[in-house]
Amino acid sequence: MINTFSEKVKKLTTNLNLKKTLLLVLKAAKGWLIFSVVMILAETILFLGSIYALKILVDKISHINFSDKNSDRDVIKYVVIAAVLAIGYAIAKAISAYITEIQATRVAHYIDEKIHLTAISLELSYFESPDYYDVLSRAKEAGSDRPNLVITTMLEIAKNILNLAAVGSLIFTINWVLLPLLVVFVLPTLFVRIYFANKQNLWRIKHTPLERKSAYLSNLLTSDVSAKEIRAFGLGDYLNNLYKKIRVEVFQQNLKLSYKRTLSEIVTTSMASMGFFACIGYIAVGTVRGTTSVGDIVLFLVIFPQSFTLIQNISSGISILYHNNIFINSIFELFDLKTEETALNSSKAMVESQDLDLELRNVSFTYPHSNKPTLTNIDLKIPAGKIIAIVGLNGAGKSTLIKLLCKLYKPNLGEITLGEVNINELDDADYRNQVSPVFQDFSKYNVSAEDNIRFGNISKPYSEEDIVDASKKSGAHSFVEEFPNQYKTMMGRLFEDGHEVSIGQWQKLAIARALFSSARILIFDEATSALDAVAEKELYDSFRKRISNRSAVIISHRHSAIKHADYIYVLSGGTILQHGTDEELLNMEGDYAKLFKTPNPSI
Numbered sequence: 138m139i140n141t142f143s144e145k146v147k148k149l150t151t152n153l154n155l156k157k158t159l160l161l162v163l164k165a166a167k168g169w170l171i172f173s174v175v176m177i178l179a180e181t182i183l184f185l186g187s188i189y190a191l192k193i194l195v196d197k198i199s200h201i202n203f204s205d206k207n208s209d210r211d212v213i214k215y216v217v218i219a220a221v222l223a224i225g226y227a228i229a230k231a232i233s234a235y236i237t238e239i240q241a242t243r244v245a246h247y248i249d250e251k252i253h254l255t256a257i258s259l260e261l262s263y264f265e266s267p268d269y270y271d272v273l274s275r276a277k278e279a280g281s282d283r284p285n286l287v288i289t290t291m292l293e294i295a296k297n298i299l300n301l302a303a304v305g306s307l308i309f310t311i312n313w314v315l316l317p318l319l320v321v322f323v324l325p326t327l328f329v330r331i332y333f334a335n336k337q338n339l340w341r342i343k344h345t346p347l348e349r350k351s352a353y354l355s356n357l358l359t360s361d362v363s364a365k366e367i368r369a370f371g372l373g374d375y376l377n378n379l380y381k382k383i384r385v386e387v388f389q390q391n392l393k394l395s396y397k398r399t400l401s402e403i404v405t406t407s408m409a410s411m412g413f414f415a416c417i418g419y420i421a422v423g424t425v426r427g428t429t430s431v432g433d434i435v436l437f438l439v440i441f442p443q444s445f446t447l448i449q450n451i452s453s454g455i456s457i458l459y460h461n462n463i464f465i466n467s468i469f470e471l472f473d474l475k476t477e478e479t480a481l482n483s484s485k486a487m488v489e490s491q492d493l494d495l496e497l498r499n500v501s502f503t504y505p506h507s508n509k510p511t512l513t514n515i516d517l518k519i520p521a522g523k524i525i526a527i528v529g530l531n532g533a534g535k536s537t538l539i540k541l542l543c544k545l546y547k548p549n550l551g552e553i554t555l556g557e558v559n560i561n562e563l564d565d566a567d568y569r570n571q572v573s574p575v576f577q578d579f580s581k582y583n584v585s586a587e588d589n590i591r592f593g594n595i596s597k598p599y600s601e602e603d604i605v606d607a608s609k610k611s612g613a614h615s616f617v618e619e620f621p622n623q624y625k626t627m628m629g630r631l632f633e634d635g636h637e638v639s640i641g642q643w644q645k646l647a648i649a650r651a652l653f654s655s656a657r658i659l660i661f662d663e664a665t666s667a668l669d670a671v672a673e674k675e676l677y678d679s680f681r682k683r684i685s686n687r688s689a690v691i692i693s694h695r696h697s698a699i700k701h702a703d704y705i706y707v708l709s710g711g712t713i714l715q716h717g718t719d720e721e722l723l724n725m726e727g728d729y730a731k732l733f734k735t736p737n738p739s740i
């Protein structure tokens with residue numbers, strides 16, 4: 138799926154991805170980008186014009202003829218020209234910043250949306266792979282503003298190079314000798330900066346795993362998810378020390394690089410200063426001898442610091458490019474991930490009849506990153522309107538079977554049919570509308586109570602009656618109606634006025650969500666594990682009525698939940714060992730009887 142680490146390093150260092158980034162920014166904000174380029178050109182021209190007008194002004198003053206009455210006017214003329222150009226430059230700069238801001242926002246929105254669309258269309262297997270989380274977390278860390286930052290940095294670099302070339306030509310007008318002199322003394326600064334920027338980024342890529350580990354530990358120490366266990370087991374100091382050890386290691390290694398960079402910078406900036414004073418000396422002597430003007434000295438004093446700043450800007454721009462490239466590659470890596478195969482043109486239309494059996498025929502399945510099959514030769518039928526149960530020990534493959542039934546994965550062998558049509562031939566979204574699951578690890582949405590239920594079928598027109606009906610059937614109504622804003626109450630504690638509820642109450646909302654859907658088949662994977670015995674009994678005692686006589690699959694470790702099923706499958710090690718009704722299985726020798734025959738109050 139994703140390249141090896143060394144390949145990634147190679148890719149990052151050899152490919153700055155500028156073309157791809159530029160295309161992306163063009164797609165998101167073409168007009169604004171063109172506007173930016175025009176403003177940058179305007180800035181450069183105005184900046185140079187203003188400085189050159191100053192030089193002419195100083196030359197006019199130094200050669201002033203006191204008897205000439207027009208001298209005043211001449212001097213004021215150049216003051217005004219320099220001032221107008223300088224004001225124009227300031228305005229162009231402000232407009233540039235404004236455009237960049239708009240452009241950045243547009244690009245950020247575009248990328249955010251693309252990240253979300255990519256994430257929702259990815260095959261589920263990515264979400265079960267650590268590699269995916271690496272890519273996703275880097276892409277998110279990259280932030281949607283980075284691609285735009287790269288382009289604006291590129292434009293900045295181009296602007297600075299233009300300005301530098303122009304400054305170089307101004308220096309040339311003073312005396313051509315100054316130019317090679319400056320190049321020899323000043324350019325090493327640029328090279329040293331670029332060299333160390335590249336080194337620093339390579340170092341950063343190499344240390345990503347350590348950085349991630351320390352970020353993980355920091356998150357453990359500060360997040361609410363682990364706060365209880367960290368206190369209960371007294372893990373705080375231990376984890377904090379692990380975190381500190383990693384930070385110290387990273388810091389010490391970075392220190393070595395910083396030391397070398399500082400030494401090199403001392404040498405190159407000293408050389409640049411020597412270059413500056415050599416040039417000043419050369420011009421000063423030239424002025425005394427009459428070969429250069431006072432205006433030339435002023436011009437040099439103005440433009441040398443400018444050119445040095447420009448060189449600094451160029452080198453830091455290049456460093457920013459390298460740095461952001463790591464993150465931008467992650468964004469592109471995410472965009473390049475394989476998304477779910479979209480519905481084939483030959484997708485068959487969903488049959489309208491309610492009486493459709495869902496059937497697994499000789500189904501085998503191996504997870505994408507695994508070499509051992511999780512399910513082997515499964516034959517299982519969910520007849521229309523019937524309740525079936527799947528029983529098995531931990532790791533038997535029950536939840537995996539559910540993922541196949543929800544078409545989150547496709548079988549490697551065999552087929553799943555709905556009303557005799559292979560579900561692979563049906564449109565994914567159409568098929569998924571027919572199956573409504575309550576997963577073992579259901580989601581707790583920090584939205585209103587009614588939205589928690591409506592999410593079961595978000596395309597269905599709003600109906601308070603249906604929401605309350607599903608809520609009553611799941612047992613959620615009794616606590617939701619106690620809230621000050623009833624169904625409008627915000628759930629969870631992430632947002633203001635949110636109401637946190639118990640895990641069993643969250644589970645009731647998840648059940649209501651499934652019941653609210655219009656699916657033909659409901660799937661309950663350990664869906665009542667957090668419900669109290671009374672609530673669970675109430676639900677299953679009138680289960681058929683509560684699910685409106687639809688088909689259902691129940692997975693549970695409790696006999697009280699599965700005994701209501703019309704037919705039961707016993708799964709072990711990914712194969713079906715036994716099947717039959719509760720009574721048949723209890724009277725048969727085997728795992729089912731062993732599990733449930735002995736009266737056991739807990740099951």
Ligand SMILES: Nc1ncnc2c1ncn2[C@@H]1O[C@H](COP(=O)(O)OP(=O)(O)OP(=O)(O)O)[C@@H](O)[C@H]1O
Nearest residue numbers: 265504507511529530531532533534535536537538
């Ligand atoms: N994403 C995955 N990649 C590879 N193997 C997996 C993945 N998810 C589950 N497995 C493996 O598949 C087997 C069956 O897991 P599954 O979650 O289906 O079991 P289960 O019967 O639902 O167990 P439990 O009762 O504990 O919920 C396990 O051995 C597990 O290690």
